[in-house]
Amino acid sequence: MTNGQEIQGGPNTVLRVIIEHMIYPITLEILHVIFQRFGKVLKIVTFTKNSSFQALIQYPDTQSAQAAKQALDGQNIYNSCCTLRIDYSKMSSLNVKYNNDKSRDFTNPNLPSGDTENQLAALSGGLGTTLGTDLTLLLATQPRLTRERLAAGAPGVLSNPFIPGITSPLASPYAGGVAGGIPALGGFALGQTAPGLRGLTNPNIQLATVLLVSNLNEEMVTPDALFTLFGVYGDVQRVKILYNKKDSALVQLAEPQQAHLAITHMDKLKVFGKHIRVMLSKHQSVQLPKEGQPDAGLTKDYSQSPLHRFKKPGSKNYQNIYPPSATLHLSNIPATVEEEDIKEAFTKNGFTVKAFKFFPKDRKMALIQLPSMDEAVAALIKMHNYQLSESNHLRVSFSKSSI
Template sequence: MLNYYTTATPHLRSQPVFIQYSNHRELKTDNLPNHGRGNAVHSGSMNLSRSGPASNGTVVGGQSPVLRIIVENLFYPVSLEVLHQIFSKFGTVLKIITFTKNNQFQTLLQYSDPMNAHHAKLYDGSLHSGTRLRLFSGGFDGQNIYNACCTLRVEYSKLSSLNVKYNNDKSRDFTRLDLPSGDSQPALDHAMAAAFGTPGIIPSPYTGAAGFTPAMAFPHPAGLSLQVVPGTLEPLSIPASAMAGRMAIHGMPPTAMNSVLLVSNLNPNNISPQGLFILFGVYGDVHRVKIMFNKKENALIQMADATQAQLAMSHLNGQRLHGKVMRVTVSKHQTVQLPREGQEDQGLTKDFSGSPLHRFKKPGSKNFQNIFPPSATLHLSNIPPSVTDEILQNLFAACGYSVRAFKFFLKDRKMALIQLGSVEEAIQALIDLHNHDLGENHHLRVSFSKSTI
């Protein structure tokens, strides 16, 4: 199974799934409540029981006051104060530890009561409305902190309590104001290490971002509309620099601050700097692309800043392109060097810093709100009135793509959705047809859609 899926990455809901061997020799289920029933009923909701013994400081998921929170699509930084403000809606937050693991910003958060954690995870609701940030009674799993980004994934932790050694911007024990501020969160104790499956220290502690003040005293940047719902939390706001998509994440290791990405396992027969510019340009403004002269399955891509580089990496790592699974990591290089005059390059290095095709050059652009993972459904825009659905479907079909469905937007025929046979097809179609000339001074705009037809 492992060998097969190494070369054929499986996908669930358009997201790549990576399979590897576990450190565990076997799964232990003997101590689970309701053993043999396959599931357990809690408060009228059906929850899958989680495997693992309930000893040594850990508890069965669903009974713990500790939540594990992953923030996906981290376009704007999320500080410890922001998390405390949000999750305090459902009860008293005792302790928080933030860290970065597997290129994901994660949090362990302990409530005073397990029911607080239960409601925070499961109670249905929403965090935002329209272009306004809005907090009210509602569960947080799957919700966005800010518009179209910073998506919360909330699950129960196997830990029964957190051991916080320092009060700083990475960890906080709200019951112990006497703790020192230490430089970093120390090594995990045994029970906490077991919960992560591997021993060692928490890597890459996250410390928020420049421009953020404590959550209750956020500045109100011009142009950002905020709405407060009576009887609920104070509003959160995004610094103007973050709204412009230029927020640098501080406290991360030097490589994580780098704006240059290393892309490997490319198909050297089909790849080009222009193609990589179009694809990675979905998630940020690409300044330079360099395909390695002696190893053409590798490329360096320089984004406008480190935040956009992290965003592109989180969405494109593991996606299939030209039959191969791309690997995207942060490069050790700080910049992509252009070839010296007279140096042989074969057109493998391109400077796109002045390209008119950058999607995010305008501060506050609506494109910031429409960043989604690769999907089989593409969003088409800038369509002239004379172009029919048949013309567009034939355009994609002529390029070798299988069109499964198509529809114009009812209120705006300048936009449409087209569903192709697979995510890989859609990725390639975006590369091939973004900026395609449709006539009448209209060039087709292609992006990934969160919708299906």
């Protein structure tokens, strides 16, 4: 490896890290906490490219980089979000010119802080030509995620896990264990504010679990339909369709990050022909109607439902959360049920099946493709928990791949 180039496919001391589904802000300090578990981290450079947050992380040897890549690639920093995608950089070393919230040379604490516009100069070994001029523009115009912007509710910052009452970084929101986050990586003490994220002034917003859902198709929507649809992204506790405004509803989830995940994937989603709006509600919980109050079955409690996807700590469902798509993932299919049986079940419920495929290594699972995302959303609502046999109910979620 010379001149910042890497032998194609070979391990390197520099890792390139992309964070997907970044619902919580990820800082350079958090990356350092995670990656230093696999060896001494020498340098980190962070930047935004193609609307995704990325980092270059340098170790002193390829063994440490290899161990980090093997252990962390595909893992979530927090439950069901902030997924790490890791490969080897084309650079053999980083030349960091500034120590600030975007770049850090841990071997040289005396570097000046510089500014964001000079960030491109913090890189060497051909990165400028590798990433192109779009990075120069991004780095020059990207607003820095300052404490003040966070405190003011910066656009796009949906939640911050580093406040009392939620969880410590890299830990499960469910008491007693890690569920879907990276196990045993430690971090800050529970309730301690992470470096660079002090000053959040309204914890109620951060802890919100109740969503206001509006522009619903009131002819079609029911509490059960909302329970099933929002249940893709979190454990729905209660649903209330508003008695005097039936195109709006309150949906209460078990955890704040589940509420934010639902907003990320479902705001402006087309459901039963209408683009719904999903936002945090000012309500702290969904109240059940008092005795004698008119309700007409519009409020339902699902806290004891057996259909929650994420109640079990460590559930593999955390690793299979994807945006809505025209292709659905089917599971819990009994061996006695054939392709034609499943197609017929969808067809008789009014859905057009465009393609179908069993998983080659596991016939309990399959992919089914519908003509559009709208139809797939409706099919998920209708077909999740559909009874396939005496003891088997179909499980339906969105798929990351198409057939």
